[in-house]
Amino acid sequence: MLVRVYNYNTMDKVHSFEAHADYIRCIAVHPTQSYILTSSDDMMIKLWDWNKNWTCTQTFEGHTHYVMQVVFNPKDANTFASASLDKTIRVWQLGSTQPNFTLNGHEKGVNCLDYYRGADKPYLISGADDFVAKIWDYQNKSCVQTLVGHTQNVTSVCFHSDMPIIITGSEDGTIRLWHANTYRLEFTLNYGFERVWCVAQLPGSNTLSIGYDEGTIMIKLGREQPAITMDNSGKIIWAKHSEIQQANVKALGDSPVKDGETLPLAVKDLGSCEIFPQNLVHNPNGRFVVVCGDGEYIIYTALAWRNKSFGTAEEFVWAADSSMYCIREGNSKVKIFKNFKEVQDFKPDYGVDGIYGGQLLGVRSASGLTFYNWETTTLIRRIEVTPLQVYWSDNGELVCVATEDEAFMLRYRPELAEGTAPDEDGFEEAFEVLGEVADKVMTGVWVGDCFIYTNSENRLNYYVGGEIVTISHLDRTQYILGYITKDSKLYLGDKDLNVTSFALKTAVLEYQTAVMRQDFETADQILPQIDEEHRTRVAQFLEKQGFKEQAMAVSVDPSHKFELALQLNDFAAAYTLAQEHSSEQRWKQLSDLALRNSDFTLAQKCMYNAKDYSGLLLLASSLGDAESMKQLAELAHAAGKENIAFTAYMTLNNIPKCLDLLIETERYPEAALMAKTYMPSQVSRILKLWQTDLSKTNEKAAQALADPLQYENLFPELQLALKAEKFLEKERGILKPANSYPTSTPNWERDVLAETEEMLASLPEVVSSPKEEEMLTEEVKEDQPTPEVEEEEEEYVQAEEEAPLEDLSGGVEESPFVDFSSGFEEAPLVDLGGGFEEAPADTIELEGPEVAKIEAPAVPEATQPAPDDLKTPDLFGNSSTDFLDEMDNEISQLNLDDIDVDDIDLDDEQLFDD
Numbered sequence: 001m002l003v004r005v006y007n008y009n010t011m012d013k014v015h016s017f018e019a020h021a022d023y024i025r026c027i028a029v030h031p032t033q034s035y036i037l038t039s040s041d042d043m044m045i046k047l048w049d050w051n052k053n054w055t056c057t058q059t060f061e062g063h064t065h066y067v068m069q070v071v072f073n074p075k076d077a078n079t080f081a082s083a084s085l086d087k088t089i090r091v092w093q094l095g096s097t098q099p100n101f102t103l104n105g106h107e108k109g110v111n112c113l114d115y116y117r118g119a120d121k122p123y124l125i126s127g128a129d130d131f132v133a134k135i136w137d138y139q140n141k142s143c144v145q146t147l148v149g150h151t152q153n154v155t156s157v158c159f160h161s162d163m164p165i166i167i168t169g170s171e172d173g174t175i176r177l178w179h180a181n182t183y184r185l186e187f188t189l190n191y192g193f194e195r196v197w198c199v200a201q202l203p204g205s206n207t208l209s210i211g212y213d214e215g216t217i218m219i220k221l222g223r224e225q226p227a228i229t230m231d232n233s234g235k236i237i238w239a240k241h242s243e244i245q246q247a248n249v250k251a252l253g254d255s256p257v258k259d260g261e262t263l264p265l266a267v268k269d270l271g272s273c274e275i276f277p278q279n280l281v282h283n284p285n286g287r288f289v290v291v292c293g294d295g296e297y298i299i300y301t302a303l304a305w306r307n308k309s310f311g312t313a314e315e316f317v318w319a320a321d322s323s324m325y326c327i328r329e330g331n332s333k334v335k336i337f338k339n340f341k342e343v344q345d346f347k348p349d350y351g352v353d354g355i356y357g358g359q360l361l362g363v364r365s366a367s368g369l370t371f372y373n374w375e376t377t378t379l380i381r382r383i384e385v386t387p388l389q390v391y392w393s394d395n396g397e398l399v400c401v402a403t404e405d406e407a408f409m410l411r412y413r414p415e416l417a418e419g420t421a422p423d424e425d426g427f428e429e430a431f432e433v434l435g436e437v438a439d440k441v442m443t444g445v446w447v448g449d450c451f452i453y454t455n456s457e458n459r460l461n462y463y464v465g466g467e468i469v470t471i472s473h474l475d476r477t478q479y480i481l482g483y484i485t486k487d488s489k490l491y492l493g494d495k496d497l498n499v500t501s502f503a504l505k506t507a508v509l510e511y512q513t514a515v516m517r518q519d520f521e522t523a524d525q526i527l528p529q530i531d532e533e534h535r536t537r538v539a540q541f542l543e544k545q546g547f548k549e550q551a552m553a554v555s556v557d558p559s560h561k562f563e564l565a566l567q568l569n570d571f572a573a574a575y576t577l578a579q580e581h582s583s584e585q586r587w588k589q590l591s592d593l594a595l596r597n598s599d600f601t602l603a604q605k606c607m608y609n610a611k612d613y614s615g616l617l618l619l620a621s622s623l624g625d626a627e628s629m630k631q632l633a634e635l636a637h638a639a640g641k642e643n644i645a646f647t648a649y650m651t652l653n654n655i656p657k658c659l660d661l662l663i664e665t666e667r668y669p670e671a672a673l674m675a676k677t678y679m680p681s682q683v684s685r686i687l688k689l690w691q692t693d694l695s696k697t698n699e700k701a702a703q704a705l706a707d708p709l710q711y712e713n714l715f716p717e718l719q720l721a722l723k724a725e726k727f728l729e730k731e732r733g734i735l736k737p738a739n740s741y742p743t744s745t746p747n748w749e750r751d752v753l754a755e756t757e758e759m760l761a762s763l764p765e766v767v768s769s770p771k772e773e774e775m776l777t778e779e780v781k782e783d784q785p786t787p788e789v790e791e792e793e794e795e796y797v798q799a800e801e802e803a804p805l806e807d808l809s810g811g812v813e814e815s816p817f818v819d820f821s822s823g824f825e826e827a828p829l830v831d832l833g834g835g836f837e838e839a840p841a842d843t844i845e846l847e848g849p850e851v852a853k854i855e856a857p858a859v860p861e862a863t864q865p866a867p868d869d870l871k872t873p874d875l876f877g878n879s880s881t882d883f884l885d886e887m888d889n890e891i892s893q894l895n896l897d898d899i900d901v902d903d904i905d906l907d908d909e910q911l912f913d914d
Helices: 506-516 520-529 532-544 548-554 558-567 571-580 584-596 600-610 613-623 626-638 642-651 655-664 668-678 680-694 699-703 718-731 738-743 752-762 770-783 787-802 882-892 909-913
Strands: 002-006 013-018 024-029 035-040 044-049 055-061 067-072 079-084 088-093 101-104 110-115 123-128 132-137 142-148 154-159 165-170 175-179 185-189 196-201 207-212 216-220 228-230 235-240 243-248 268-272 279-282 288-293 296-301 307-312 315-318 324-328 334-338 341-346 354-356 361-365 368-372 379-383 389-392 398-402 407-412 431-437 441-447 450-455 459-464 467-473 479-484 489-493 499-503 844-846 852-854
Touching: 035 067, 044 067, 067 110, 079 110, 088 110, 123 154, 123 165, 132 154, 132 165, 165 196, 228 479, 235 279, 235 489, 279 315, 288 315, 315 354, 324 354, 334 361, 389 441, 398 441, 398 450, 441 479, 450 479, 450 506, 459 506, 467 532, 506 520, 506 532, 532 548, 532 558, 548 558, 558 571, 558 584, 571 584, 571 600, 584 600, 584 613, 600 613, 613 626, 613 642, 626 642, 642 655, 655 668, 655 680, 668 680, 680 699, 680 718, 718 752
Parallel strands: 024 067, 110 154, 154 196, 228 279
Antiparallel strands: 002 013, 024 035, 035 044, 044 055, 067 079, 079 088, 088 101, 110 123, 123 132, 132 142, 154 165, 165 175, 175 185, 196 207, 207 216, 228 235, 235 243, 243 268, 279 288, 288 296, 296 307, 315 324, 324 334, 334 341, 354 361, 361 368, 368 379, 389 398, 398 407, 407 431, 441 450, 450 459, 459 467, 479 489, 489 499
16 A cells, blocks of 8 residues: 655645555655654554655564554654554554564454653553543553543544643534543533544644544634633733743843833743643732632632632632622522622523623623623623623723624613612613723723724724724733833733733823823823823824814824814815925815815916815816916916817817917818818918828828819819808907807807808998999909800819719719818807997998998009019908919819821911810
């Protein structure tokens, strides 16, 4: 049969070898050397050395049946014991082939065995098929005790490493727990997983694993918290197994110790205890210590460790009065003692599952937690919670009730709990809820009005006035022992009995306690003793208590002071703090608060400092502040916030700036479409930039863009749009007041082109001098094309429309040019109000109701004007020869190869002139 070796971290197999000729029953690893022992059904035990490539260094023979288990002796690792179905237990020595001795006593085969790990007893336990387990003294080679109770074969046995417990498992499906000193059966566990085959306890812990036919179960025995206690003077007493030891933190003197470091305490042995200590507690004055365990209690004097009193009890608690204590004997009755004499016993109405000491006697039952008066056992209050622990302050005024998931802070008022209880729930007004802590309290102690506690996440916190402050993050589970007021230190211990300390700022705790009691005179006296590094913590505490003005005066943290100034609406202080420690977040917070309080001037200043361009846009547009809007547009443009800048320019009706911004950001398509709507005269310029940019990625698409000046036939209303732009140019700079908007015509209801046509039609007849009239007549005549030219132009246009153009969209024969002809009639122009009531002054001057004078350019009376001089601008700035230029451009594009010259008379002078 093979032995396989695996890497513990990766679980990869690293080696395997043939060990025995039959089934291997057990493998035991040597605690210090590179050895393992294997036992098998071949009745042999073998020793293997992994440093010698897993060589078998020794074979142990002598058993006459299967060897079921081998175990190294923890006190002497050179010896081991073996259990066999030949009914014997043999003890061997490494290096010897013969057993040291053989233990006989079982009537059937022995299945399991284990060594006792304590130093006080040379014991060995074995379990066999005769249904019993036996305790052996391997020095005297005799059986000390037989544990009887199982009804099937005993398959596994174990001594607990820390507690006086023996664990046995059997094929009857039960786990039995026996007292290691009295050998009394304490508990029987049955989880219904069929037969038990293995029991293992993790050394140094209370964790126990059990292997069944149907699975594995892990349980915890006892409690993790060690049996340790400390009095108010710093004397610590703890139990190590059954031994009682003492240490004193005062012996350290003034030697510096860092928070959280283990204290180098000198330990003194006080003696052993007659019972196994599961709990140790000092009484309030520190003169006595009670030891509880094994269903009994013993009261010792703290100094001499002499037995003062004892008895049977499941639980024991001290009262606030050091001379009184209470015990619970079962689940139905409690007894109260005073000066070690029983003075009263009573049965609570709902039974007793647990008791708690302190100012009042607490009883846990199925109905919750009930408080009783120690002297009279009068019902004080019943609370429907299931507590784990109850912690009282030294003055008996405050109490913490810790449950599984949270803790409740209560104030007890004894003056409201006098007389007879009004009902079965007691005096409702006797307790006042101060707060709740959404945390699992493991251990705790009151220091004044502050509750210091450890939680399940290994944090050391304290609670005061609704505020939770973390003192430290613990690296392991520790339990609070107590607080020494003189040293201002808190002491904690762990399960390994290591003691640590943490220094607490007494002045801070005293100040917070004074505030909670509303003793502000005392608080003001304590405040100078608090260091600046702790002032902010105190200020936060004051803030939570509602004293924000005091908190602002105490705090030294600029951020905290700024937040308090905002809460107090102290704009001047907040503005000063924001200037001293400038940040965008603070300016935004202050601007928001200023807006909520309608302080627009302060809000605007803060927004400028915060560079909150969106807020400035909202503020300027809401206030109708054109100058602020202009400044915002420039600032946003400089800061690269193009969207804000564009919106600001658009609000100001500054269309050229909007176009420039779109061009600057290379948004040429948007710029072209915007120019088509608002400034048709700029379309051609922007179109060239668009074509240049588009040609870098798609040359054909760039060529498909049509310039309105070159292809005016595709833009039938272009000239009218240009005239409308001319009329609207000066009105664009007029910003209407906000109160005129309700009576203004909305943009979407206006037809600017129709308005332009109506105004042109309504212009009065122009009367000019004879000379000017003659010049205008000549210009009109020159602009009139001959019938032949008109006919030729119509044929050309018709031919151009019927010609099949290049298909750029997958087969549809359409003009490759972008159509800008649509949209002029419903262009969403800026509403300038007032329509066209005022014509541009530099164009038309009205001198009377019927006559208008035209400021025509002066024409020289000299010789015949040059061709360029004939391009006299008309009323709207158009050239009189634009039509001829367009015709020349179209004729130049004609293909002469398509002209039939056979029918042309080259001597025809009229044709030549045409």
